[in-house]
Amino acid sequence: MMATVSPAQLEGVSGTQDKIWAHSGDSHVMEPDDVWTARLPKALADRAPRTERGEKYEVIYVDGKQKTRHLNDFVDAMRPPGVLDLDIRLQDLEQEGVRCQLAFPSVGFWSVDIEDPELSVAVARGWNEWSRDDYMGRQNRIFTPAILPLADIADTVRELEWAAENGFQSVFLPCGMPAEKDWGLDVWTPLWDAAVANGMVLAYHIGTGTDTVVYRGPGGAVVNYMETTYPGMRVVSHLVAGGALDRRPDLKVLVAEGGAGWVPAIGDRMDEAYRQHGMFVRPRLDRLPSEIVRSQVYTSFQHDISAVQVIEDTNYYNVMWGDDYPHLEGTYGHTQQTLHQIFDTVDPRIKDRVLRGTFEELFKVPSDEDLSQVTVKAGTDSDGQ
Known part of the structure; x- marks a missing residue:
């Protein structure tokens, strides 16, 4: 069975005559509560990431550890209609003018805190099978990066290879890591080589792997929002300066949700260090850091006007x-207003690059003809149709 809704049927709601269409390089899935309990043995499922909501706090449990954060009823109230319903979500895409989405985890982000290799492997595979079967298997417009177990590098590589064989085009990695596992270290060499061999994009998302509340003084909401961005900058500087990207010119890195205007600036900054402090620089690079950045580092933004303004210059x-x-930081409900504000006066070449070309350079997407209808598989019958 298939549920279909054509864009024309939604025209009165979304105003498609003047609609700007775009791919989204940063979206998220909201996992069902049983994403792990339905797939893992109880002993492992009980230690998988989960959240519990009280009157004032939400508690996150991961592998015997727990973290608390304030509840935010306002955030819940602002969630789009399709947050937990894939059929409705695809209608949300039509309404908002979004062609395809790269959709990162939500609760799955907490998997990076798992230190036990067995649990790490089980949680990653359980999440990936859920995405493959229950999410990507039902439609072709929203696809996720695979989660990787990070406790043991051999397991990390095996899961990337499995993900490539099962239709994933990218892998999620956290920006923050313990010092002994910083992304610039050689311990990750097998992962970089496997990513190149399997054509997988390294998809980092800001605000992951580290505490997102680091300051409690005046302006804390803004300061902490800024603090989520800095680890993404470190990822780029480590992978560039450490030589991982220079030695693998086909390796592509995406830093999602952290804006884009800062990228050429840190390229300049690294060039200065490489030039002025050359006597101390190890390893030597075949290209300047800024050249590596412009060739292999990709970024996404939501509202940043400067991200578009600096492209050509x-x-x-x-x-x-x-x-x-x-x-909440997203554009649902005002996507078209936001896109028009940013792009109405932008050169069509730049507009097409940001809204479509860059995404399609990284990811294979359905043709426009295949995207002409909202299609969701309502179930799988005995012969797999």
């Missing part, structure tokens, strides 16, 4: 837009 074209669906 800085020659940094690896920029894509993202709706951050269904998060």
Whole structure:
């Protein structure tokens, strides 16, 4: 059975005559409560990431550890209609003018805190099978990066290879890591080589792997929002300066949701260090850091006007837009207003690059003809149709 809704049927709601269409390089899925309990043995499922809501706090449990954060009823109230319903979510895409989404985990982000290799492998595979079967298997417009177990590098590589064989195009990695596992270290060499061999994009998302509340003084909400961005900058500087990208020119890195205007600036900064402090620089690179950045580092933004303004003057074209669906920082409900504000006066070449070209350079997407209808598989019958 298939549920279908054509864009024309939604025209009265979304105003498609003047609609700007875009791919989103940063969205999110909201996992069902049983994403692990339905797939893992109880002993492992009980230690998988889960959340519990009280009157004032939400408690996150991961592998015997717990964290608390304030509840935010306002955030819940602002969530789009399709946050937990794939059929409705695809209608949300039609309404908002979004062609395809790269959709990162939500609760799955907490998997990076798992230190036990057995649990790490089980949680990653359980999440990936859920995405493959129950999410990507039902439609072709929203696809996720695979989660990787990070406790043991051999397991990390095996899961990337499995993900490539099962239709994933990218892998999610956290920006923050313990010092002994910083992304610039050689311990990750097998992962970089496997990513190149399997054509997988390294999809980092800001605000992951580290505490997102680091300051409690005046302006804390803004300061902490900024603090989520800095680890993404460190990822780029480590992978560039450490030589991982220079030695693998086909390796592509995406830093999602952290804006884009900063990328050419840190390229310049690394060039200065490489030039002025050359006597101390190890390893030597075959290209300047800024050249590596412009060639292999991709970024996404939601509202940043500067991200588009600097493209031509800085020659940094690896920029894509993202709706951050269904998060509060995203554009749901005002996507078209936001896109028109940013792009109405932008050169059509730049506009097409940011809204479509960059995304399609990284990911294979359905043809426009295949995207002409909302299609959701309602179930699988005995012969697999």
